[in-house]
Amino acid sequence: MRDNDTFFLPGFYIPREKLKVIEDFLSSGFHVMLAGNPGCGKTEFGQVWAASRGIPVHKVNCGAIRSPRDWFGRHEFREGTGTVFVPTKFLDMLERPCLIIFDEINRTTPDNHNPILNILDGNREVYVEELRRHVRVHDGTLFLATRNTGRQHTGTFHLDHALEDRFQEIRLELPPKEVIVQLIMANYSILGEHAESIARLTVKLNDLYDEEMLSKAMGMRPAFAAAALVQRGNSLDVALRYAFVNRYSGEGGPESEQALVMQTIQGLVG
Numbered sequence: 001m002r003d004n005d006t007f008f009l010p011g012f013y014i015p016r017e018k019l020k021v022i023e024d025f026l027s028s029g030f031h032v033m034l035a036g037n038p039g040c041g042k043t044e045f046g047q048v049w050a051a052s053r054g055i056p057v058h059k060v061n062c063g064a065i066r067s068p069r070d071w072f073g074r075h076e077f078r079e080g081t082g083t084v085f086v087p088t089k090f091l092d093m094l095e096r097p098c099l100i101i102f103d104e105i106n107r108t109t110p111d112n113h114n115p116i117l118n119i120l121d122g123n124r125e126v127y128v129e130e131l132r133r134h135v136r137v138h139d140g141t142l143f144l145a146t147r148n149t150g151r152q153h154t155g156t157f158h159l160d161h162a163l164e165d166r167f168q169e170i171r172l173e174l175p176p177k178e179v180i181v182q183l184i185m186a187n188y189s190i191l192g193e194h195a196e197s198i199a200r201l202t203v204k205l206n207d208l209y210d211e212e213m214l215s216k217a218m219g220m221r222p223a224f225a226a227a228a229l230v231q232r233g234n235s236l237d238v239a240l241r242y243a244f245v246n247r248y249s250g251e252g253g254p255e256s257e258q259a260l261v262m263q264t265i266q267g268l269v270g
Protein backbone atom coordinates (compact mmCIF):
# COMPACT_ATOMS: atom_id res chain seq x y z
CA MET A 1 0.00 0.00 0.00
CA ARG A 2 1.35 3.42 -0.83
CA ASP A 3 2.33 5.87 1.85
CA ASN A 4 -0.20 8.64 2.26
CA ASP A 5 -1.67 10.66 5.09
CA THR A 6 -3.37 7.57 6.53
CA PHE A 7 -0.58 5.02 6.39
CA PHE A 8 2.73 5.77 8.05
CA LEU A 9 3.85 2.14 7.81
CA PRO A 10 3.45 0.12 4.60
CA GLY A 11 0.09 -1.68 4.66
CA PHE A 12 -0.37 -1.15 8.38
CA TYR A 13 -2.55 1.41 10.08
CA ILE A 14 -1.48 3.15 13.26
CA PRO A 15 -2.19 6.76 14.16
CA ARG A 16 0.85 8.97 13.60
CA GLU A 17 1.06 10.12 17.22
CA LYS A 18 0.96 6.55 18.59
CA LEU A 19 3.65 5.43 16.16
CA LYS A 20 5.90 8.32 17.16
CA VAL A 21 5.45 7.63 20.89
CA ILE A 22 6.26 3.93 20.42
CA GLU A 23 9.38 4.79 18.41
CA ASP A 24 10.45 7.43 20.88
CA PHE A 25 10.05 5.04 23.82
CA LEU A 26 12.00 2.31 22.05
CA SER A 27 14.81 4.58 20.97
CA SER A 28 15.08 6.05 24.48
CA GLY A 29 15.63 2.59 25.98
CA PHE A 30 12.06 1.99 27.24
CA HIS A 31 10.33 -1.27 26.44
CA VAL A 32 6.84 -1.17 24.95
CA MET A 33 3.85 -3.41 25.72
CA LEU A 34 1.17 -3.46 23.05
CA ALA A 35 -2.21 -4.29 24.54
CA GLY A 36 -5.61 -4.67 22.99
CA ASN A 37 -8.23 -7.01 21.65
CA PRO A 38 -7.48 -9.91 19.27
CA GLY A 39 -6.82 -9.03 15.65
CA CYS A 40 -5.92 -5.39 16.19
CA GLY A 41 -2.38 -5.72 14.86
CA LYS A 42 -0.33 -6.28 18.03
CA THR A 43 1.79 -9.08 16.61
CA GLU A 44 1.94 -7.63 13.12
CA PHE A 45 3.02 -4.17 14.22
CA GLY A 46 6.50 -5.11 15.44
CA GLN A 47 7.28 -7.10 12.32
CA VAL A 48 6.07 -4.40 9.94
CA TRP A 49 7.81 -1.65 11.90
CA ALA A 50 11.14 -3.48 12.13
CA ALA A 51 11.04 -4.35 8.42
CA SER A 52 10.29 -0.74 7.48
CA ARG A 53 13.23 0.48 9.55
CA GLY A 54 15.59 -2.27 8.36
CA ILE A 55 15.99 -3.73 11.86
CA PRO A 56 16.35 -7.52 12.27
CA VAL A 57 13.43 -8.90 14.25
CA HIS A 58 12.89 -12.00 16.38
CA LYS A 59 9.51 -13.03 17.74
CA VAL A 60 9.33 -15.25 20.82
CA ASN A 61 6.07 -17.14 21.14
CA CYS A 62 5.78 -16.85 24.93
CA GLY A 63 2.95 -19.38 25.14
CA ALA A 64 5.49 -22.07 24.19
CA ILE A 65 7.78 -21.22 27.15
CA ARG A 66 7.00 -24.01 29.59
CA SER A 67 9.92 -23.69 31.98
CA PRO A 68 12.27 -20.83 32.95
CA ARG A 69 15.17 -22.45 31.03
CA ASP A 70 13.23 -22.60 27.74
CA TRP A 71 14.21 -18.98 27.01
CA PHE A 72 17.84 -19.86 26.53
CA GLY A 73 18.11 -23.30 24.97
CA ARG A 74 17.76 -27.01 25.37
CA HIS A 75 19.99 -30.02 25.82
CA GLU A 76 20.12 -32.39 22.90
CA PHE A 77 21.80 -35.74 22.53
CA ARG A 78 24.09 -35.95 19.49
CA GLU A 79 25.50 -39.24 18.27
CA GLY A 80 29.24 -39.28 18.94
CA THR A 81 29.33 -36.00 20.90
CA GLY A 82 26.91 -36.77 23.70
CA THR A 83 24.68 -34.13 25.22
CA VAL A 84 25.11 -30.61 23.87
CA PHE A 85 23.47 -27.30 24.72
CA VAL A 86 21.61 -25.78 21.78
CA PRO A 87 21.00 -22.06 22.39
CA THR A 88 17.76 -20.45 21.26
CA LYS A 89 17.62 -17.78 18.59
CA PHE A 90 16.44 -15.46 21.37
CA LEU A 91 19.72 -15.92 23.24
CA ASP A 92 21.64 -15.28 20.02
CA MET A 93 19.71 -12.13 19.22
CA LEU A 94 20.21 -10.60 22.67
CA GLU A 95 23.78 -9.79 21.74
CA ARG A 96 23.05 -7.86 18.56
CA PRO A 97 21.01 -4.85 17.53
CA CYS A 98 17.49 -6.01 16.73
CA LEU A 99 13.87 -5.90 17.82
CA ILE A 100 12.77 -8.74 20.09
CA ILE A 101 9.03 -9.29 20.31
CA PHE A 102 7.71 -11.16 23.35
CA ASP A 103 4.48 -12.23 21.71
CA GLU A 104 1.58 -12.94 24.09
CA ILE A 105 3.77 -12.44 27.12
CA ASN A 106 0.87 -13.22 29.47
CA ARG A 107 0.46 -16.72 28.05
CA THR A 108 3.30 -18.18 30.05
CA THR A 109 3.10 -18.50 33.83
CA PRO A 110 4.65 -15.71 35.95
CA ASP A 111 7.47 -17.93 37.32
CA ASN A 112 8.69 -18.35 33.74
CA HIS A 113 9.21 -14.60 33.53
CA ASN A 114 11.96 -14.54 36.17
CA PRO A 115 14.89 -15.10 33.78
CA ILE A 116 13.93 -12.11 31.65
CA LEU A 117 13.48 -9.63 34.50
CA ASN A 118 17.21 -8.81 34.61
CA ILE A 119 17.40 -8.58 30.86
CA LEU A 120 14.67 -5.96 30.93
CA ASP A 121 16.01 -3.79 33.72
CA GLY A 122 18.99 -1.45 33.85
CA ASN A 123 21.38 -4.43 34.17
CA ARG A 124 20.54 -5.69 30.67
CA GLU A 125 22.44 -8.80 31.60
CA VAL A 126 21.69 -12.42 32.46
CA TYR A 127 23.85 -15.27 33.67
CA VAL A 128 23.34 -18.32 31.48
CA GLU A 129 24.36 -21.36 33.48
CA GLU A 130 24.72 -23.56 30.42
CA LEU A 131 27.19 -21.16 28.75
CA ARG A 132 28.92 -20.44 32.08
CA ARG A 133 28.93 -16.72 31.32
CA HIS A 134 26.92 -13.54 31.54
CA VAL A 135 25.10 -12.58 28.38
CA ARG A 136 25.06 -8.83 28.02
CA VAL A 137 22.19 -7.37 26.02
CA HIS A 138 23.40 -5.20 23.13
CA ASP A 139 22.67 -1.48 23.52
CA GLY A 140 20.80 -1.60 20.22
CA THR A 141 18.47 -4.44 21.24
CA LEU A 142 14.89 -3.19 21.54
CA PHE A 143 12.06 -5.00 23.33
CA LEU A 144 8.39 -5.03 22.44
CA ALA A 145 5.79 -7.26 24.07
CA THR A 146 2.17 -8.01 23.22
CA ARG A 147 -0.66 -9.13 25.41
CA ASN A 148 -4.35 -9.67 25.01
CA THR A 149 -6.53 -7.61 27.24
CA GLY A 150 -10.28 -7.49 27.29
CA ARG A 151 -13.12 -9.46 28.80
CA GLN A 152 -12.92 -12.63 26.75
CA HIS A 153 -9.62 -14.32 27.54
CA THR A 154 -8.86 -17.68 29.06
CA GLY A 155 -5.36 -19.14 29.19
CA THR A 156 -3.78 -15.80 30.06
CA PHE A 157 -2.04 -15.08 33.35
CA HIS A 158 -1.90 -12.02 35.47
CA LEU A 159 1.38 -10.21 34.84
CA ASP A 160 3.64 -9.76 37.83
CA HIS A 161 3.86 -6.09 38.71
CA ALA A 162 7.65 -6.16 38.42
CA LEU A 163 7.38 -7.32 34.82
CA GLU A 164 4.51 -4.99 33.96
CA ASP A 165 6.46 -2.07 35.41
CA ARG A 166 9.30 -2.65 32.97
CA PHE A 167 7.08 -1.80 30.01
CA GLN A 168 5.26 1.30 28.80
CA GLU A 169 1.81 0.15 27.75
CA ILE A 170 0.22 1.30 24.48
CA ARG A 171 -3.23 0.14 23.37
CA LEU A 172 -3.88 -0.73 19.75
CA GLU A 173 -7.46 -0.28 18.59
CA LEU A 174 -9.54 -1.47 15.66
CA PRO A 175 -8.82 0.95 12.76
CA PRO A 176 -11.60 3.37 11.74
CA LYS A 177 -14.14 2.22 9.15
CA GLU A 178 -12.63 4.05 6.16
CA VAL A 179 -9.25 2.50 6.93
CA ILE A 180 -10.74 -0.99 7.21
CA VAL A 181 -12.22 -0.45 3.72
CA GLN A 182 -8.78 0.50 2.39
CA LEU A 183 -7.09 -2.47 4.08
CA ILE A 184 -9.67 -4.86 2.61
CA MET A 185 -9.33 -3.34 -0.86
CA ALA A 186 -5.53 -3.53 -0.66
CA ASN A 187 -5.65 -7.25 0.11
CA TYR A 188 -8.70 -8.54 -1.80
CA SER A 189 -10.15 -7.71 -5.19
CA ILE A 190 -13.77 -7.12 -4.29
CA LEU A 191 -16.24 -4.30 -4.99
CA GLY A 192 -15.85 -1.14 -2.95
CA GLU A 193 -19.44 -1.37 -1.75
CA HIS A 194 -18.83 -4.89 -0.42
CA ALA A 195 -15.70 -3.77 1.40
CA GLU A 196 -17.75 -0.91 2.81
CA SER A 197 -20.44 -3.27 4.19
CA ILE A 198 -17.84 -5.58 5.73
CA ALA A 199 -16.12 -2.62 7.38
CA ARG A 200 -19.42 -1.19 8.65
CA LEU A 201 -20.35 -4.52 10.21
CA THR A 202 -16.91 -4.87 11.80
CA VAL A 203 -17.11 -1.45 13.42
CA LYS A 204 -20.75 -1.94 14.46
CA LEU A 205 -20.03 -5.25 16.18
CA ASN A 206 -17.06 -3.72 17.96
CA ASP A 207 -19.31 -0.88 19.17
CA LEU A 208 -21.79 -3.49 20.46
CA TYR A 209 -18.90 -5.08 22.39
CA ASP A 210 -18.01 -1.70 23.90
CA GLU A 211 -21.66 -1.30 24.90
CA GLU A 212 -21.48 -4.80 26.50
CA MET A 213 -24.18 -6.15 24.19
CA LEU A 214 -21.70 -8.70 22.77
CA SER A 215 -19.04 -10.66 24.63
CA LYS A 216 -16.34 -10.57 21.93
CA ALA A 217 -14.49 -7.60 20.49
CA MET A 218 -13.85 -7.29 16.75
CA GLY A 219 -10.45 -7.37 15.14
CA MET A 220 -9.48 -7.45 11.47
CA ARG A 221 -9.58 -11.22 10.96
CA PRO A 222 -13.35 -11.71 10.36
CA ALA A 223 -13.31 -8.75 7.92
CA PHE A 224 -10.50 -10.36 5.91
CA ALA A 225 -12.23 -13.76 6.09
CA ALA A 226 -15.46 -12.26 4.72
CA ALA A 227 -13.54 -10.45 1.97
CA ALA A 228 -11.83 -13.71 1.00
CA LEU A 229 -15.22 -15.44 0.67
CA VAL A 230 -16.58 -12.61 -1.47
CA GLN A 231 -13.46 -12.68 -3.67
CA ARG A 232 -14.09 -16.39 -4.21
CA GLY A 233 -17.57 -15.68 -5.55
CA ASN A 234 -19.76 -16.08 -2.47
CA SER A 235 -22.54 -13.54 -1.98
CA LEU A 236 -21.98 -10.80 0.56
CA ASP A 237 -24.74 -12.23 2.73
CA VAL A 238 -23.11 -15.70 2.81
CA ALA A 239 -19.68 -14.19 3.48
CA LEU A 240 -20.91 -12.10 6.40
CA ARG A 241 -22.89 -14.94 7.95
CA TYR A 242 -20.02 -17.44 7.80
CA ALA A 243 -17.24 -15.03 8.76
CA PHE A 244 -19.00 -13.31 11.64
CA VAL A 245 -22.02 -15.14 13.10
CA ASN A 246 -20.44 -18.35 14.36
CA ARG A 247 -17.98 -16.44 16.49
CA TYR A 248 -20.82 -15.71 18.88
CA SER A 249 -22.90 -17.92 21.12
CA GLY A 250 -26.30 -19.16 19.95
CA GLU A 251 -27.39 -19.70 23.54
CA GLY A 252 -30.67 -17.98 24.33
CA GLY A 253 -32.30 -18.46 20.90
CA PRO A 254 -33.89 -15.23 19.73
CA GLU A 255 -32.14 -13.35 22.55
CA SER A 256 -28.72 -14.80 21.73
CA GLU A 257 -25.62 -12.94 20.57
CA GLN A 258 -25.87 -14.80 17.25
CA ALA A 259 -29.38 -13.46 16.77
CA LEU A 260 -28.19 -9.91 17.46
CA VAL A 261 -25.36 -10.31 14.93
CA MET A 262 -27.80 -11.73 12.32
CA GLN A 263 -30.11 -8.76 12.84
CA THR A 264 -27.19 -6.39 12.47
CA ILE A 265 -26.20 -8.06 9.19
CA GLN A 266 -29.77 -7.86 7.91
CA GLY A 267 -29.90 -4.20 8.87
CA LEU A 268 -26.76 -3.58 6.85
CA VAL A 269 -27.32 -5.64 3.72
CA GLY A 270 -31.12 -6.03 3.72
Ligand SMILES: Nc1ncnc2c1ncn2[C@@H]1O[C@H](COP(=O)(O)OP(=O)(O)OP(=O)(O)O)[C@@H](O)[C@H]1O
Residues within 6 Å of the ligand: 011, 012, 013, 014, 036, 037, 038, 039, 040, 041, 042, 043, 044, 045, 146, 147, 148, 175, 183, 219, 220, 221
Ligand atom coordinates in the same frame (compact mmCIF):
# COMPACT_ATOMS: atom_id res chain seq x y z
N1 LIG B 1 -3.93 -1.76 12.16
C1 LIG B 1 -3.82 -2.70 11.23
N2 LIG B 1 -3.36 -2.41 9.99
C2 LIG B 1 -3.24 -3.39 9.05
N3 LIG B 1 -3.56 -4.68 9.25
C3 LIG B 1 -4.02 -5.02 10.46
C4 LIG B 1 -4.16 -4.06 11.51
N4 LIG B 1 -4.63 -4.69 12.60
C5 LIG B 1 -4.76 -5.97 12.27
N5 LIG B 1 -4.39 -6.18 10.98
C6 LIG B 1 -4.37 -7.48 10.30
O1 LIG B 1 -5.18 -8.36 11.03
C7 LIG B 1 -4.56 -9.63 11.20
C8 LIG B 1 -4.38 -9.94 12.66
O2 LIG B 1 -3.38 -9.08 13.21
P1 LIG B 1 -2.43 -9.54 14.40
O3 LIG B 1 -2.11 -10.98 14.24
O4 LIG B 1 -1.31 -8.59 14.50
O5 LIG B 1 -3.43 -9.35 15.62
P2 LIG B 1 -3.14 -9.43 17.19
O6 LIG B 1 -3.56 -8.12 17.75
O7 LIG B 1 -1.76 -9.88 17.43
O8 LIG B 1 -4.19 -10.53 17.60
P3 LIG B 1 -4.09 -11.65 18.76
O9 LIG B 1 -4.33 -10.91 20.05
O10 LIG B 1 -5.23 -12.57 18.45
O11 LIG B 1 -2.75 -12.29 18.67
C9 LIG B 1 -3.26 -9.56 10.42
O12 LIG B 1 -3.49 -10.09 9.13
C10 LIG B 1 -2.97 -8.08 10.35
O13 LIG B 1 -2.24 -7.75 9.21
Ligand SMILES: [Mg+2]
Residues within 6 Å of the ligand: 042, 043, 044, 103, 146
Ligand atom coordinates in the same frame (compact mmCIF):
# COMPACT_ATOMS: atom_id res chain seq x y z
MG1 LIG C 1 -1.01 -11.64 18.18
